[in-house]
Amino acid sequence: xxKILRPFGTFILISLFLYxxxxxxxxxxxxxxxxxxxxxxxxxxxxxxxKVIDSRPNNxxxxxxxxxxxxxxxxxxxxxxxxxxxxxxxxxxxxxxxxPKRFPSPKMKVLKVEILQLKSIYDExxxxxxxxVSAVLRAYCNxxxxxxxxxxxxxxxxxxxxxxxxxxxxxxxxxxxxxxKKMFSDDRLLKCLAH
Numbered sequence: 001x002x003k004i005l006r007p008f009g010t011f012i013l014i015s016l017f018l019y020x021x022x023x024x025x026x027x028x029x030x031x032x033x034x035x036x037x038x039x040x041x042x043x044x045x046x047x048x049x050x051k052v053i054d055s056r057p058n059n060x061x062x063x064x065x066x067x068x069x070x071x072x073x074x075x076x077x078x079x080x081x082x083x084x085x086x087x088x089x090x091x092x093x094x095x096x097x098x099x100p101k102r103f104p105s106p107k108m109k110v111l112k113v114e115i116l117q118l119k120s121i122y123d124e125x126x127x128x129x130x131x132x133v134s135a136v137l138r139a140y141c142n143x144x145x146x147x148x149x150x151x152x153x154x155x156x157x158x159x160x161x162x163x164x165x166x167x168x169x170x171x172x173x174x175x176x177x178x179x180x181k182k183m184f185s186d187d188r189l190l191k192c193l194a195h
Contacts, residue, residue: 025073025074026073026074026075026076027073027074027075027076027166027167028075028076028077028078029061029075029076029077029078029167029168029169029172029173030078030079030169031077031078031079031081031084031085031172031173031176032084032173033088033173033174033176033177033180034173034174034177035088035091035092035095035177035180036177036180036181036184037091037092037095037096037180037181037184038095039095039096040095040096040097041097042096042097042098042190042194043093043096043097043098043099043193043194044097044194045097045098045099046097046098046099046109046193046194047098047099047101047108048093048098048099048100048101048104048108048109048110048111048193049100049101049102049103049104049105049108049109049110049111050086050089050090050093050100050101050102050104050110050111050112050113051102051104051110051111051112051113052082052083052085052086052089052112052113052114052115053082053112053113053114053115054080054081054082054114054115055114055115055116056081056115056116056117056118059076059077059081060074060075060076061075061076061077061118061119061120061167061172062074062075062119062120062121062122062167063075064122073167075120075167077118081115081118082115085113085115085137085176085180086102088180089111089113089180092180092184093111093193096184096190098193107144109141109142109143109144109193110140110141110142110143111139111140111141111189111193112139112140112142113137113138113139113140113183114137114138114139114140115136115137116136116137116138116151117134117135117136118134118135118136118172118175118176119133119134120132120133120167120168120171120172121133123159128159128160128161129159129160129161130157130158130159130160130161131157131158131159131161131168131171132155132156132157133155133156133157133168133171133172133174133175134153134154134155134156134175135153135154135172135175135176135178135179136151136152136153136179137151137152137179137180137183138150138151138152139152139183139186139189141189141192141193143192143193143195145195146192146195147192148188148189148192150186150188150189152179152180152182152183152186153179153182154174154175154176154177154178154179154182155175156171156174156175156178158171
């Protein structure tokens with residue numbers, strides 16, 4: 001009887017190990033937020049410097065671990081977040097009539113954008129799992145006459161979430177899109193860049 005049970009027990013242990021190892025995964029999301037910016041000639045072909053800095057402590061968007069650390073996952077961007085947002089913000093500035101430059105001269109107006117947060121938090125309270133996603137950007141405008149600084153936040157929640165939506169790439173991009181929309185809708189920031 002023991003000889004019969006021993007292979008079965010070994011099979012169960014190997015199966016459990018493979019199951020839990022399979023649940024310890026790293027997931028990648030493609031960062032491609034929509035850019036809700038209307039065209040205007042506000043910038044009147046003004047050349048300005050553009051810098052985008054990722055000030056987050058690490059590249060993680062989310063991490064989760066279950067009881068006893070058996071099930072865990074990490075979600076990270078597929079690309080460099082600063083590079084993606086630089087390209088998006090440069091397009092937004094062009095739509096507003098500016099000519100952005102990556103390497104500004106000392107006398108040039110500069111828009112510096114810091115990525116302060118891009119985070120998903122999974123909530124398992126109650127019968128359904130939900131997710132909260134937040135994005136925070138901080139913009140600095142520096143020109144000879146004035147300076148301006150402001151943070152733009154977007155928080156989105158989905159509850160319950162469908163298992164097929166994991167890792168919720170659409171929600172991550174929607175939160176970044178919302179923060180960009182707030183930034184490009186800030187008249188004081190745009191006036192600082194234009195004058």
